[in-house]
Amino acid sequence: MRKNYSKQREEIKQAVLEHRTHPTAEEVYGFVKEKDSSASKSTVYRNLHELVAEGVIQKVVLPQGIFIFDGDVSEHSHAVCKKCGAILDIPLALEKAQQAMAAEYGFQMSSYHVLLEGLCKNCTE
Amino acid sequence: MRKNYSKQREEIKQAVLEHRTHPTAEEVYGFVKEKDSSASKSTVYRNLHELVAEGVIQKVVLPQGIFIFDGDVSEHSHAVCKKCGAILDIPLALEKAQQAMAAEYGFQMSSYHVLLEGLCKNCTE
DNA sequence: TATAAAAATGAAAATAATTCCTATTTTTTA
DNA sequence: TAAAAAATAGGAATTATTTTCATTTTTATA
Numbered sequence: 001m002r003k004n005y006s007k008q009r010e011e012i013k014q015a016v017l018e019h020r021t022h023p024t025a026e027e028v029y030g031f032v033k034e035k036d037s038s039a040s041k042s043t044v045y046r047n048l049h050e051l052v053a054e055g056v057i058q059k060v061v062l063p064q065g066i067f068i069f070d071g072d073v074s075e076h077s078h079a080v081c082k083k084c085g086a087i088l089d090i091p092l093a094l095e096k097a098q099q100a101m102a103a104e105y106g107f108q109m110s111s112y113h114v115l116l117e118g119l120c121k122n123c124t125e
Numbered sequence: 126m127r128k129n130y131s132k133q134r135e136e137i138k139q140a141v142l143e144h145r146t147h148p149t150a151e152e153v154y155g156f157v158k159e160k161d162s163s164a165s166k167s168t169v170y171r172n173l174h175e176l177v178a179e180g181v182i183q184k185v186v187l188p189q190g191i192f193i194f195d196g197d198v199s200e201h202s203h204a205v206c207k208k209c210g211a212i213l214d215i216p217l218a219l220e221k222a223q224q225a226m227a228a229e230y231g232f233q234m235s236s237y238h239v240l241l242e243g244l245c246k247n248c249t250e
Numbered sequence: 251t252a253t254a255a256a257a258a259t260g261a262a263a264a265t266a267a268t269t270c271c272t273a274t275t276t277t278t279t280a
Numbered sequence: 281t282a283a284a285a286a287a288t289a290g291g292a293a294t295t296a297t298t299t300t301c302a303t304t305t306t307t308a309t310a
Binding site: 006008009038039040041042043046047 | 286287288289290291
């Protein structure tokens with residue numbers, strides 16, 4: 001277990017936790033640059049990867065193949081607005097699916113990713 | 126509407142429809158090459174893209190960001206085996222989610238993507 | 251059928267996101 | 281405080297995909 005976080009590591013972690021917008025690596029890099037202009041991209045990518053491995057943040061892929069980072073590591077799903085791109089966290093649980101998958105397919109489901117697409121509240125008003 | 130399919134276009138379509146393994150673009154390229162060694166990658170990518178736009182096949186992204194192609198365009202979900210990589214089609218419908226999303230978040234859900242991960246039957250035996 | 255116009259192709263270059271490499275800097279340890 | 285370990289910046293390398301474009305193939309039509 002790592003005892004201390006380096007300055008950059010802490011800034012990268014905070015950038016993901018504070019910005020609840022589900023930033024991409026590039027966006028995290030932008031946030032970190034604001035505070036420490038000497039920060040490099042490789043450090044951002046490396047630390048994001050390590051934070052994911054530690055379970056501090058999670059990496060989610062959007063249907064277009066873009067990766068976003070989420071400071072909320074609890075099991076939840078996402079809804080992406082096709083117009084503004086906003087990403088909502090939704091507590092959509094698929095516990096029932098676990099048993100159904102085992103019973104019907106003999107598939108031992110260990111995790112799931114649900115991604116909804118549509119229009120968010122703002123974009124339909 | 127396109128009347129006829131070119132030779133390559135037809136081979137590319139067939140490769141996706143016949144191989145129910147959910148191939149990547151690279152794999153489709155491999156299948157097409159077997160029948161027509163002169164086929165190029167750009168043609169495979171272009172046609173896959175067009176077939177998706179036409180709704181003949183669909184493109185799905187896996188959590189690692191890899192794109193796979195599916196000849197079954199009906200709304201269904203996928204379960205990926207973490208051991209062997211097998212991809213199962215599963216009729217997991219989220220109709221209820223549609224109303225719930227509208228009622229709770231004002232989100233007009235138009236489509237969804239569900240991806241389960243775990244171990245398939247073969248890999249647990 | 252011959253031919254002009256349109257569409258599709260192959261090959262290679264360009265792109266974009268991410269990972270890798272490495273010399274240097276920073277931090278930790280004792 | 282010195283040696284060892286860890287982390288960094290910056291750039292090169294990688295990989296999957298897209299774009300470009302000259303050539304080939306197909307289609308339409310005179």
